[in-house]
Amino acid sequence: MATPAHSHYDAVIIGAGMSGLAAGIRLALFEKKVVILERHNAAGGLNSFYFKDGRKHDVGLHAMTNFVPPGPRAKGAPLTKVFRQLRLKREDFDLAEQNGSRIAWPGASLRFTNDFAVLESEVARAFPREIDGFRRLDAAVRAAAAESVALDTAPRSARAVLGEYVRDAVLADMLLLPLMYYGSAQEHDMEWPQFCIMWQALYHEGFARPFEGVRKVIHALTTKYRELGGERCMKCGVEKLRVRDGGVREIVLDGGKVITADKIISSAGLVETLRLCDDQPAEIERKSIGRLSFVETIAMLDQQPHALGWDDTIIFFNDAERLHYARPEELVDPRSGVICCPNNYQYSGGRQLPEGILRVTAQANFDRWMALAPDTTAYTAEKKEWFARLQAEALKFLPGDHPLLTLERHTLATDMFTPRTVLHFTGHLDGAIYGSKRKVRDGRTHLANLFLCGTDQGFLGITGAMLSGITMANVHILGAGGRD
Ligand SMILES: Cc1cc2nc3c(=O)[nH]c(=O)nc-3n(C[C@H](O)[C@H](O)[C@H](O)COP(=O)(O)OP(=O)(O)OC[C@H]3O[C@@H](n4cnc5c(N)ncnc54)[C@H](O)[C@@H]3O)c2cc1C
Numbered sequence: 001m002a003t004p005a006h007s008h009y010d011a012v013i014i015g016a017g018m019s020g021l022a023a024g025i026r027l028a029l030f031e032k033k034v035v036i037l038e039r040h041n042a043a044g045g046l047n048s049f050y051f052k053d054g055r056k057h058d059v060g061l062h063a064m065t066n067f068v069p070p071g072p073r074a075k076g077a078p079l080t081k082v083f084r085q086l087r088l089k090r091e092d093f094d095l096a097e098q099n100g101s102r103i104a105w106p107g108a109s110l111r112f113t114n115d116f117a118v119l120e121s122e123v124a125r126a127f128p129r130e131i132d133g134f135r136r137l138d139a140a141v142r143a144a145a146a147e148s149v150a151l152d153t154a155p156r157s158a159r160a161v162l163g164e165y166v167r168d169a170v171l172a173d174m175l176l177l178p179l180m181y182y183g184s185a186q187e188h189d190m191e192w193p194q195f196c197i198m199w200q201a202l203y204h205e206g207f208a209r210p211f212e213g214v215r216k217v218i219h220a221l222t223t224k225y226r227e228l229g230g231e232r233c234m235k236c237g238v239e240k241l242r243v244r245d246g247g248v249r250e251i252v253l254d255g256g257k258v259i260t261a262d263k264i265i266s267s268a269g270l271v272e273t274l275r276l277c278d279d280q281p282a283e284i285e286r287k288s289i290g291r292l293s294f295v296e297t298i299a300m301l302d303q304q305p306h307a308l309g310w311d312d313t314i315i316f317f318n319d320a321e322r323l324h325y326a327r328p329e330e331l332v333d334p335r336s337g338v339i340c341c342p343n344n345y346q347y348s349g350g351r352q353l354p355e356g357i358l359r360v361t362a363q364a365n366f367d368r369w370m371a372l373a374p375d376t377t378a379y380t381a382e383k384k385e386w387f388a389r390l391q392a393e394a395l396k397f398l399p400g401d402h403p404l405l406t407l408e409r410h411t412l413a414t415d416m417f418t419p420r421t422v423l424h425f426t427g428h429l430d431g432a433i434y435g436s437k438r439k440v441r442d443g444r445t446h447l448a449n450l451f452l453c454g455t456d457q458g459f460l461g462i463t464g465a466m467l468s469g470i471t472m473a474n475v476h477i478l479g480a481g482g483r484d
Pocket residue numbers: 014015016017018019020037038039040043044045046047059060061062063064065236237238239267268272294296361422425426427433453454455456459460461462463465
């Protein structure tokens with residue numbers, strides 16, 4: 001276990017995920033004495049990667065949202081702000097745009113790309129009576145842009161607002177599905193400001209991916225942080241925060257070593273961070289813990305997906321009349337989910353990933369997976385069964401006569417991660433993929449020098465998490481000096 005080089009810092013950051021690394025770069029840029037403490041052995045948090053049978057697998061990455069190409073659309077966009085504030089160049093992420101994605105329902109399909117006009121024309125085609133409402137909804141989202149990222153914005157039901165513009169329940173569910181799967185910590189609904197952020201991130205802007213996957217982004221962030229003189233300690237968890245006189249006075253590390261800091265930014269999550277504080281009861285905020293967790297199946301193929309007739313980048317599918325976005329009773333709810341082909345991006349120079357990849361994500365029940373001891377026959381059998389059931393359900397939405405048979409014929413290797421994996425990579429209680437149901441937009445806690453960033457501050461996704469780290473570092477530590 002690495003330990004910090006100094007006993008006192010201007011700032012300590014808990015977690016080397018996307019938000020913690022971005023906050024660290026910001027602070028190092030302004031010559032703050034800063035250390036990032038990470039319990040895991042790899043940086044990236046939820047968006048990390050692992051090795052299995054000689055292959056590197058991304059944990060989270062399907063797509064980086066918020067992609068804007070260089071040019072007029074890039075002005076003022078979140079991704080532009082990330083590059084500018086972190087002093088990174090576009091080339092550092094090597095982003096390639098998606099081919100195109102789909103929202104697929106029984107009997108209805110909406111295609112969308114990084115050009116919003118495509119989604120608009122698809123709604124006009126499939127739901128002609130709803131197109132005026134859809135356009136008014138889009139205008140309402142655009143009008144709410146500033147309010148949705150404000151740090152003091154009030155929560156409101158997105159479903160309620162959506163209902164004011166879209167009368168067709170299927171269209172409302174179709175529009176919600178991608179936004180929920182990529183960023184709602186709430187069951188059945190999401191907050192209106194979060195809906196607006198995700199609408200912009202997915203529908204106005206869009207998807208891109210680095211050729212090398214999430215490793216490229218992690219490498220760019222960790223390299224920049226190191227070049228600026230920032231210190232990072234891996235396998236160095238924070239065990240406890242000792243509180244006195246309304247502030248954190250001591251930071252106790254897993255091995256027992258104690259350090260101090262003027263200010264602390266935590267990306268560990270709201271409930272998880274409060275539970276580190278020794279002035280809080282151990283069972284604090286149980287009701288705020290998120291209930292949503294995911295499984296993901298990964299199939300490595302001996303063909304590129306497009307050679308099998310599968311050209312979509314991402315397919316958000318639902319095989320029921322209405323969308324059910326909630327913790328399932330069973331281990332997995334295979335009725336809805338996300339299919340992703342990381343091959344289906346427009347990589348520069350005609351590059352292509354060496355093997356085909358098909359990933360399928362669906363909602364899962366954390367308690368039921370945790371009740372199965374890992375590496376037992378029962379755990380392995382359930383993984384096998386749900387892998388097959390999820391593939392069978394999802395592949396109905398791929399083109400071709402027998403997509404499931406085609407997949408089986410071309411599969412070289414498979415893997416599957418469960419809520420256990422999410423817990424392992426993030427430390428999120430209940431494997432809550434998008435953290436707590438309660439978001440703390442201003443990042444403040446009950447303590448004067450302890451702040452939150454990342455998932456539970458409320459800006460989600462890779463770009464959102466980086467923006468969160470930047471914003472919290474600017475607002476709570478750099479103050480006026482951090483404006484640039
Ligand atoms: C399956 C899946 C797919 C996703 N796909 C995408 C995608 O395609 N595109 C996209 O934009 N977003 C995606 N996301 C969302 C994205 O991964 C997250 O929003 C983002 O990574 C969150 O970053 P973070 O820094 O807030 O938190 P985290 O990634 O959770 O990082 C927190 C870090 O803190 C560390 N930590 C926790 N407690 C302690 C402690 N006590 N001491 C020290 N360290 C501690 C953890 O180990 C972790 O490294 C996906 C998420 C999932 C689950």
